[in-house]
Amino acid sequence: xxxxxxxxxxxxxLLAGTDDFxxxxxxxxxxxxxxxxxxxxxxxxxxxxxxxxGDLDVLRNADxxxxxxxxxxxxxxHHLVCRRCGATVELDAASVEKWAATVGAQHGFTAVEHxxxxxxxxxxxxxxxxxxxx
Amino acid sequence: xxxxxxxxxxxxxLLAGTDDFxxxxxxxxxxxxxxxxxxxxxxxxxxxxxxxxGDLDVLRNADxxxxxxxxxxxxxxHHLVCRRCGATVELDAASVEKWAATVGAQHGFTAVEHxxxxxxxxxxxxxxxxxxxx
DNA sequence: CGTCTCATGCAAACGATTCTCACTCTGCCG
DNA sequence: CGGCAGAGTGAGAATCGTTTGCATGAGACG
Numbered sequence: 001x002x003x004x005x006x007x008x009x010x011x012x013x014l015l016a017g018t019d020d021f022x023x024x025x026x027x028x029x030x031x032x033x034x035x036x037x038x039x040x041x042x043x044x045x046x047x048x049x050x051x052x053x054g055d056l057d058v059l060r061n062a063d064x065x066x067x068x069x070x071x072x073x074x075x076x077x078h079h080l081v082c083r084r085c086g087a088t089v090e091l092d093a094a095s096v097e098k099w100a101a102t103v104g105a106q107h108g109f110t111a112v113e114h115x116x117x118x119x120x121x122x123x124x125x126x127x128x129x130x131x132x133x134x
Numbered sequence: 135x136x137x138x139x140x141x142x143x144x145x146x147x148l149l150a151g152t153d154d155f156x157x158x159x160x161x162x163x164x165x166x167x168x169x170x171x172x173x174x175x176x177x178x179x180x181x182x183x184x185x186x187x188g189d190l191d192v193l194r195n196a197d198x199x200x201x202x203x204x205x206x207x208x209x210x211x212h213h214l215v216c217r218r219c220g221a222t223v224e225l226d227a228a229s230v231e232k233w234a235a236t237v238g239a240q241h242g243f244t245a246v247e248h249x250x251x252x253x254x255x256x257x258x259x260x261x262x263x264x265x266x267x268x
Numbered sequence: 269c270g271t272c273t274c275a276t277g278c279a280a281a282c283g284a285t286t287c288t289c290a291c292t293c294t295g296c297c298g
Numbered sequence: 299c300g301g302c303a304g305a306g307t308g309a310g311a312a313t314c315g316t317t318t319g320c321a322t323g324a325g326a327c328g
Contacts, residue, residue, distance in 0.1 A: 005274090007276070041276075042276055042277070045275080046275095048317095065314095066315085080238065095230075100252055107256075108260075113252070114250065116248065116249065118237060136305085137293085139306060139307080176306080178285065197284095
């Protein structure tokens with residue numbers, strides 16, 4: 001059975017109010033800042049449960065860290081993520097789905113899954129970057 | 135400067151003779167089995183240098199481990215990888231490239247990179263799986 | 269309220285990868 | 299060929315994100 005605890009509510013709340021992909025450690029940090037008493041392990045556990053339920057999307061950044069986000073569309077979709085601030089755009093990509101299915105079948109593979117994520121700098125971070133470079 | 139040592143030759147050799155994606159630890163294991171004396175750290179270093187040189191392709195599996203492979207085509211391309219045995223098919227996907235470029239631009243993102251890999255069970259492993267299930 | 273469990277928190281455990289450092293060998297020069 | 303400088307190596311310690319074990323705490327339902 002699934003219980004609703006103060007900690008779960010807090011994580012859920014935080015994610016509901018964020019549009020960007022965040023790591024478990026970032027979430028933990030943010031919760032502490034909010035004054036929520038919560039252990040890191042609990043954040044990991046909570047986030048994992050939510051991901052299993054399909055309430056959260058998970059992806060791995062270039063460093064291999066797991067990032068979490070509550071996405072608007074609950075089905076399969078892809079993302080365009082700012083590698084700097086985590087800002088995210090959800091993407092539908094019928095062309096990619098088709099490509100994956102076709103190619104998999106062509107080579108006799110079964111149970112084919114695919115990952116397809118775009119990482120870049122959002123408009124804001126691009127501007128910030130340029131002023132830093134100067 | 136780049137020196138050619140016994141260890142580097144061994145790694146290079148091993149990879150040249152393998153068609154599948156392998157983790158650094160697997161490579162290390164295989165080299166030990168071959169009777170090559172080589173440290174795990176050295177395998178990691180070598181593989182990293184080769185990847186930097188573009189001699190090796192790197193990707194991360196579902197567990198976040200890095201897998202390495204010497205690909206035929208040295209440019210940008212994608213893979214269809216057997217999640218069980220590592221068997222790999224190299225893929226060109228103009229449609230995916232186009233998609234990534236278009237979508238990135240549409241949302242004002244710059245420096246957009248993308249990952250797109252397919253994981254499945256190759257024909258062989260599919261058969262093996264079925265006989266195990268019985 | 270009481271009890272039955274699931275959830276939490278801390279600290280220890282983990283696994284992949286990286287770093288440290290003393291020692292070894294390659295590549296190059298005379 | 300012999301010697302030297304510095305890149306490369308190996309073994310183990312250190313990192314870092316993540317997971318787990320275990321004693322304690324607290325939802326939910328009677």
